[in-house]
Amino acid sequence: MNVLKQLKQFYWKDRYLLFISIVCLMCSTALGLVYPHLLRFLIDDVIKKEQFEWVPYLALLVVAVVAVKATFAYMHGFTGGRLGNRVAFSLRNALYEKLQYLSFQYYDRAKTGDLMSRLTADLEGIRQFIGFGFAQLLNVFLMFIFGSIMMFTMNWKLTLVTFITMPFLVVTAMRLERQIHPEFRSIRQANSNLTTAVQENINGVRTVKAFAREPFEIEKFASRNGEFRESNINLSYTWSRFFPTLELLSSVCVAVLLTVGGMFVIKGSMTLGELVAFFSFIWYIIAPMRDIGFHINNYTQSKASGERVLEILNQYVHVKDKDGAITPEHVQGTVRFENVTFSYPEKQPALREFNLEAPAGSVIGLLGGTGSGKSTVIQLMLRAYNIKEGRITLDGKDIRDIKLEALRQQIALVFQETFLFSSTIRNNISYGRKDVTDEEIVRAAKLAKAHDFIMELPLGYDTVVGERGMGLSGGQKQRIAIARALIKDPKILILDDATSAVDMETEHEIQAGFQELMKGRTTFIIAHRISSLKHADEILVLDSGRIIQRGTHEELLSQPGHYYETYKIQYSDHPDFAQQQEERRVVG
Numbered sequence: 001m002n003v004l005k006q007l008k009q010f011y012w013k014d015r016y017l018l019f020i021s022i023v024c025l026m027c028s029t030a031l032g033l034v035y036p037h038l039l040r041f042l043i044d045d046v047i048k049k050e051q052f053e054w055v056p057y058l059a060l061l062v063v064a065v066v067a068v069k070a071t072f073a074y075m076h077g078f079t080g081g082r083l084g085n086r087v088a089f090s091l092r093n094a095l096y097e098k099l100q101y102l103s104f105q106y107y108d109r110a111k112t113g114d115l116m117s118r119l120t121a122d123l124e125g126i127r128q129f130i131g132f133g134f135a136q137l138l139n140v141f142l143m144f145i146f147g148s149i150m151m152f153t154m155n156w157k158l159t160l161v162t163f164i165t166m167p168f169l170v171v172t173a174m175r176l177e178r179q180i181h182p183e184f185r186s187i188r189q190a191n192s193n194l195t196t197a198v199q200e201n202i203n204g205v206r207t208v209k210a211f212a213r214e215p216f217e218i219e220k221f222a223s224r225n226g227e228f229r230e231s232n233i234n235l236s237y238t239w240s241r242f243f244p245t246l247e248l249l250s251s252v253c254v255a256v257l258l259t260v261g262g263m264f265v266i267k268g269s270m271t272l273g274e275l276v277a278f279f280s281f282i283w284y285i286i287a288p289m290r291d292i293g294f295h296i297n298n299y300t301q302s303k304a305s306g307e308r309v310l311e312i313l314n315q316y317v318h319v320k321d322k323d324g325a326i327t328p329e330h331v332q333g334t335v336r337f338e339n340v341t342f343s344y345p346e347k348q349p350a351l352r353e354f355n356l357e358a359p360a361g362s363v364i365g366l367l368g369g370t371g372s373g374k375s376t377v378i379q380l381m382l383r384a385y386n387i388k389e390g391r392i393t394l395d396g397k398d399i400r401d402i403k404l405e406a407l408r409q410q411i412a413l414v415f416q417e418t419f420l421f422s423s424t425i426r427n428n429i430s431y432g433r434k435d436v437t438d439e440e441i442v443r444a445a446k447l448a449k450a451h452d453f454i455m456e457l458p459l460g461y462d463t464v465v466g467e468r469g470m471g472l473s474g475g476q477k478q479r480i481a482i483a484r485a486l487i488k489d490p491k492i493l494i495l496d497d498a499t500s501a502v503d504m505e506t507e508h509e510i511q512a513g514f515q516e517l518m519k520g521r522t523t524f525i526i527a528h529r530i531s532s533l534k535h536a537d538e539i540l541v542l543d544s545g546r547i548i549q550r551g552t553h554e555e556l557l558s559q560p561g562h563y564y565e566t567y568k569i570q571y572s573d574h575p576d577f578a579q580q581q582e583e584r585r586v587v588g
């Protein structure tokens with residue numbers, strides 16, 4: 001019930017639907033109690049006393065009761081369905097909203113397939129329970145209570161005898177609930193693992209094929225599928241053990257009733273009509289007894305699903321606006337890192353005592369081996385993670401005091417790996433801004449050297465690119481990403497190995513465009529190619545999270561070290577290199 005309590009905000013606003021649904025179900029159930037009375041009347045007062053003129057009226061009354069009962073049942077179904085769908089709707093939206101604001105730290109560990117299964121299968125479980133399961137579970141108790149009251153008023157001795165198996169039934173039901181809850185949890189988990197396997201396989205289908213690992217993938221899936229099957233078999237096994245017990249206990253009630261009730265009729269302490277009515281009432285007890293397992297099943301399943309959904313909703317958001325966070329006006333774009341040391345959770349520091357001063361409009365280059373911390377500098381500037389040591393400022397203000405949205409609005413990024421949405425090229429380019437004109441889109445595309453190839457596509461800017469930009473080359477995707485960054489007109493531009501997928505000539509062309517674009521913006525360029533960095537105002541060379549060299553291209557070339565070594569490797573067959581070597585020799 002704790003899960004239901006925590007989900008209250010999603011169904012409580014539509015509580016009137018819940019109440020109507022419950023009341024309708026109660027009325028429908030209560031109307032069912034009329035039948036046994038009609039039967040008793042038919043046998044004792046009509047058939048035995050040969051008052052056959054009552055039969056047509058009784059038949060009409062039965063039809064009327066059935067019609068009203070069916071109307072209530074319909075209303076229950078209608079309002080329950082509505083409630084379930086409304087709850088699922090707002091829960092789905094809330095989950096999606098939460099996913100938008102969860103921090104990078106969460107996504108570092110999250111699995112897409114698992115999240116998808118929580119948003120679909122688990123949500124469906126909750127929808128079913130809140131829409132129908134809850135009212136039906138309540139109905140089970142109502143039927144039991146109504147039926148018992150009727151039976152007690154008719155013949156309390158027979159009722160007590162009939163209820164002999166009741167304590168065993170309660171114990172069995174409680175044991176069943178305890179046992180199947182963890183089993184449902186593992187089914188949900190196994191289902192997640194299965195979805196994750198499918199999702200990863202489809203995402204990485206090119207890698208799978210390139211490495212001819214289809215058999216491995218098939219085996220991996222089969223093993224997860226096996227786990228899923230095992231969890232379901234365990235559940236069926238539990239069911240198969242409990243269900244006959246529940247069935248047996250309820251059948252014992254019927255046997256006891258018929259034996260003892262029959263004796264009462266023979267002795268004359270009960271009429272035949274009363275026994276028949278009693279026999280009908282007993283189904284009010286037996287049906288809930290038999291169905292209790294099914295309802296517990298439903299409840300437990302949705303409880304397990306609810307826990308998984310709540311796990312996302314209750315997830316702590318590491319990076320968020322603090323109280324009184326500001327939206328700075330007239331941002332210049334001066335960025336400072338002051339003694340920043342940062343580690344990803346459970347890892348060695350990715351940056352150590354990092355200091356950087358990037359005046360507004362300057363170009364900063366970051367060079368370093370793989371894993372040296374270059375991307376981390378960018379992530380921290382975006383406030384993807386909170387830092388515990390040192391501080392980062394934008395125009396002198398600690399970025400933790402600035403609203404996240406306002407901070408990120410000032411920054412545009414072009415990543416090493418380009419993500420494109422499965423939408424038109426126009427929508428992909430204009431993604432970062434709300435109101436963009438076609439002229440602006442074309443201008444940005446031209447600057448990013450994307451316009452020509454876009455125009456060669458059959459639908460030009462209206463061409464829909466496939467999932468993650470399938471159908472475009474790596475360089476074309478990157479140029480669209482560059483156009484998308486440009487259209488944002490950011491104060492800070494970050495190019496994280498942005499031109500790695502284009503050839504040298506295109507890189508040169510794009511960079512010529514950048515020269516224009518970088519004016520008035522602070523630009524950070526992460527690159528492995530010296531050619532991308534050499535015009536930077538300051539180049540930082542990183543190694544294991546530390547700055548090991550800093551200076552301009554010329555300054556760094558004039559000293560031995562990582563930069564010069566990299567230069568040597570990249571330019572060894574370049575005519576300039578021989579000349580420079582000569583100059584160095586002369587100067588030396």
Ligand SMILES: Nc1ncnc2c1ncn2[C@@H]1O[C@H](COP(=O)(O)OP(=O)(O)OP(=O)(O)O)[C@@H](O)[C@H]1O
Pocket residue numbers: 108344345347350368369370371372373374375376377
């Ligand atoms: N999300 C993350 N979670 C945990 N550790 C991370 C994460 N991102 C990076 N790291 C670790 O932090 C260190 C610095 O990584 P970073 O991505 O900043 O390097 P990089 O210089 O950009 O490398 P590359 O040139 O290969 O992209 C590495 O040891 C890396 O394993």
